[in-house]
Amino acid sequence: MQNTDENDVLVSRLGNGCDLADVEEGKVYQGKVQGFATFGVFVQLNDRIKGLVHKSNIKAEHKERDSILVRVRQIRPNGNIDLEEVLIQVYQVQSIERKSTTVRISDLDDKVGRTVAIEGEVAQIKQTSGPTIFTVIDETGTQNAAAFVEAGVRAFPEVELENIVRIIGEVMMRNNQLQIEVDAITVLTGEDSDAVKLRIEKALDARSEPEEIPLLVKSEVMEKLRPEMRKVAKLIRKAVFTSQPIILRHHADADGICSAVAIEQAVVSLIRESGGDFDADYYLFKRAPSKAPFYEIEDITRDLDFSLKDHIRFGQKMPLVLLTDNGSTEEDEPSYKIASVYDIPFIVVDHHHPDATIDKYLLAHVNPYHVGGDFGITAGMLGTEVARLINPKVEPVIRHLPAVAGVGDRSEAPERALFLALVRDQYPEQACKDIALALDYEQFWLRFNDGREIIKDILNITGNTERHKKLVALLVEGANTMIEDQMSACMPHVVPRVLSNDAHLFLIDVEIHAHKFTFPPPGKTSGEVHDRLCRQNAGKPVVTIGFGPDFAVLRSRGVLMNIPRMVRELRVEIPGGGISGGGHLVVGSIKFVEGMRGVVLEALIKKIADAQVQLAVQ
Incomplete structure (x- = not known):
């Protein structure tokens, strides 16, 4: 075809989802110059399809990535495409998209080897050393879609997190998992996006x-x-x-x-x-x-x-x-x-x-x-x-x-x-107490780590009961040994007082009368001291305060305190005390500045003396 200016000339542009089956001999396509050889010019019709314009059929000079119009002269049996350049001044472009049936993610299991389309929301975009992995959700599930440009290069950079998209690609198995090999991603907008989003939200609401x-x-x-x-x-x-x-x-x-x-x-x-x-x-x-x-x-x-x-x-x-x-x-x-x-x-x-x-x-x-x-x-x-x-x-x-x-x-x-x-x-009360103690003991050594697998064994989540019992027994033995050692150091230094409301108050300085940086820590040490004092004073209201330079830990039996409220009141009543803290009504902790310890503790004790006391505490 020579130069022409007919207004009704149609030029096709292949979408990235199209393959060789969508190319027709005799039709004119809009392409892009990919590279040069001594015998002609290679032209991309889309990211998947390319053909060759022999040098005898070149009508103009080009450089790489130039747009070019070509007619398909022949599609060879081996899939090679022979092209010729055409020069058209005025034309209309007709986009051709692969007519892929939109399927739900939950239906992909039986679509392996087939090209499909899915519509959904982008939940994650992960750039690997190879492809870009898009995680997409629809109303039925979650699916990974891999798009490759070149190693480590972000594919489809226009796609962002939470975009509503339409993905066309082939369903494949990778590492025994389904994955879509992406041919094209289109970001949906306007009514198309709203319709998909509404559909997903409605289904997810019901599914959740x-x-x-x-x-x-x-x-x-x-x-x-x-x-x-x-x-x-x-x-x-x-x-x-x-x-x-x-x-x-x-x-x-x-x-x-x-x-x-x-x-x-x-x-x-x-x-x-x-x-x-x-x-x-x-x-x-x-x-x-x-x-x-x-x-x-x-x-x-x-x-x-x-x-x-x-x-x-x-x-x-x-x-x-x-x-x-x-x-x-x-x-x-x-x-x-x-x-x-x-x-x-x-x-x-x-x-x-x-x-x-x-x-x-x-x-x-x-x-x-x-x-x-x-x-x-x-x-x-x-x-x-x-x-x-x-x-x-x-x-x-x-x-x-x-x-x-x-x-x-x-x-x-x-x-x-x-x-x-x-x-x-399966778990009598003593077994539950042992598990609880083992958890406290192990978490002390784990510090800020979750110890996911160890904790599962302590709780017998894994179902290996024999290992669970052996582990709990060892941890309980270690914990009890250290608790007894701590108590032997602490108990002789407990200071008793009887308050005006007949509450029996006991104070212990866990900073100077307890081992530091080991199990049990100050809070649990105070609790263990409190438990022993409650047994020694059966039927009586007991409050234990374990304190250090800038903190106090409270435990109560039979004294109806409200520790969060007490903390708020002390904060107002003692300017410069730097008071904070809280907890349960009768179990909690208070922090303060070291220089105000004496003032804070005495004010705290006065509030405990004003609290109501239960009689005949068991």
């Missing part, structure tokens, strides 16, 4: 709804908490289904560990059931202990650091943060404020006395105080029920955790006995 299952035990308080527990479970399930990372922070004691591990088992199993990479449960879920029973600045700093790095390096969303056995008090507020700068969502499962200022930072908050209960309903009990709502399949391996949490946190609520009765055949 937890099953209706009964509680493990009859509990009026927990029954009242059921709607909020379902809300928490739904938020976690939706995070899993949308490949949003989850960070689970918990207090580093037996109760906090039981709560967190129960939820961990539910989340990890749900991640595995939902598809994605074989190691998705490691980079989409992280459990981390918090030393204090609240979310410290140190905690949020660590979590932000990891999350921002993963967001930049691996294209992950910012995480959903779940706090259990912490998160309810004003001590958590500074960390919440920092996290709010990055729009990080929080949910809390806790049994510490809640402060009214906290809920504005939370998507959901399970706390027994909200429905007339108290700290006797432990975080381990609550976390296990939430875990069952997240994934009921994990119940057999976690149903003993509330009993361990109950004895570990010295719960006096009726639910403790109910949970113990539920598992007494």
Whole structure:
């Protein structure tokens, strides 16, 4: 064809999803100059298809990547395409896209070897040393799609996290997992995007709804908490289904560990059931202990650091943060404020006395105080029920955790006995106490590490009962040896006082009369001292204060204190005291500046003397 100016000339442009079957002899296509040879010019019709314009059929001079119009002269049996350049002044471009049927991700299993289209939201963009991996979610599941330009180079740079896209590619098996080899990605906009997004959100909302299952035990308080527990479970399930990372922070004691591990088992199993990479449960879920029973600045700093790095390096969303056995008090507020700068969502499962200022930072908050209960309903009990709502399949391996949490946190609520009765055949009360002590002892040595596999063995999550029993026995022996050594050092230095309300107060300076930097730490040392004093003073109201240079740990039996309120009052009453702290009503801790220790302790003791006392304490 020679020069022409007909307005009705159609030039085809092949989409990247097209292959050789979409090319027709005699048609004119818009292409791009790829390279030169002595015998002609190579022209790309799309990223997958190229042909050759023999030098005798070149009509103009070109350089690499120039746009060029070519007619297909012949498609050879071996797939080679002979082209000739055409010069057209005026023409219309007609885009040709591969007519790939849009399928749901859940239907890809029987599409291996076929070219398909999927529509969904981009949940992660990970650049590897080879292809770019796009993780896409639709209303039915999660799928990885690999796009390759050249090694380590970002493919489809216009595609961003949370875009609604249409991906065309071939379904392949890679490392025994389904993967789409991407031919084309189109970012959907306007009505097309809105329709897909609405479809996904509607389906995910229904899919995230937890099953209706009964509680493990009859509990009026927990029954009242059921709607909020379902809300928490739904938020976690939706995070899993949308490949949003989850960070689970918990207090580093037996109760906090039981709560967190129960939820961990539910989340990890749900991640595995939902598809994605074989190691998705490691980079989409992280459990981390918090030393204090609240979310410290140190905690949020660590979590932000990891999350921002993963967001930049691996294209992950910012995480959903779940706090259990912490998160309810004003001590958590500074960390919440920092996290709010990055729009990080929080949910809390806790049994510490809640402060009214906290809920504005939370998507959901399970706390027994909200429905007339108290700290006797432990975080381990609550976390296990939430875990069952997240994934009921994990119940057999976690149903003993509330009993361990109950004895570990010295719960006096009726639910403790109910949970113990539920598992007494396999885990009698002494076995639960031993497991709780083993958890406290092992976590002390783990410091800030989660010890995921060791903790699972202590709790017998893995099902290797023989190893579980041997490990717990060794840890309990080690813990008891160190506790007795600590008590032999501490008990002779306990200072007794009888207060005006007939409460028996005992003080112990755990800084100078206890071994440092070893097990048990000051808080647990004070608790062990308190337990011995309660046995020695049966039937009497007992308060124990273990203190150091700038802190005091309180334990009470039979004296109806409100430690969070006392802390707030002391903060106002003692200017320059630097007072902070909190905890449960009768178990908690207070921090202050070292120079004001004497003033703070005496003011604290006066408040204890003003508290109501229960008679005939058992």
